[in-house]
Amino acid sequence: MVKYNPQFDDPVKFRQTVGALQYLTLTRADITFAVNKVCQFMHSLTENHWSAVKRILRYLQGTSHLGLLIQQKSASVIHAYTDAHKRSLTTFSNADWAGSLDDRRSMGGYAIYHGSNLISWHARKQRTVSRSSTESEYKALADTIAELAWLEALLKELHVSMTLEPILWCDNLGATYLSANPVFHAGTKHVEIDFHFVIERVAHKKLLIQFIKTDDQIANVFTKPLSSQRFIQLRSMLKVAPQP
Structure with missing residues (x-):
């Protein structure tokens, strides 16, 4: 009933x-x-x-009492689960494949850090239906990289130097491998624009995409419902903390 x-x-x-x-x-x-x-x-x-x-x-x-915590001096090591302490920008990208029961579109989300400070985040339903989890994750990667490119241009205008290319953490092995593989597969031709956009950034060493375990994926908080314990854990990683 x-x-x-x-x-x-x-x-x-x-x-x-x-x-x-x-x-x-x-x-x-x-x-x-x-x-x-x-x-x-x-x-x-x-x-x-x-x-x-x-x-x-x-x-x-x-x-x-909670708010976004911005620190004037970032710690030398951002988090225990990343080796990006020498990088200016660190990004986490994620998608929940076919998560919407109404139209089966996927939710995409990202979190971008400058040093240890969260400076950009996003959660949005993707415009088209994805036929695989790899496709939904790859679309999320492309959206994240577009935001990352804009932030890099902004930092350059502000004369903020970047010692190494940004690192982007993704918890989908298929999307991670696809971003580094110059061979275009027939099964992904319908996402060709996103494919070439990502490949170009990786090939020119403007971006490093690496795999991260789902348990360490911060962007999960932007793509799916979570248990209270998991939500509080990820909330602290977002630097949402008690204000002084």
């Missing part, structure tokens, strides 16, 4: 609240995934969607 889920009777209130939450994601990276989810129902919202918004608000009320 399907449970009845009535339409929410005040769509303006819903949109105003969600709009405010979108602004809050500029400093609270930990709510990015949840806010992106409720944003997908702006025009067909129900009581369940409003309940999800209220749950986000209750979480914020209980964690109002």
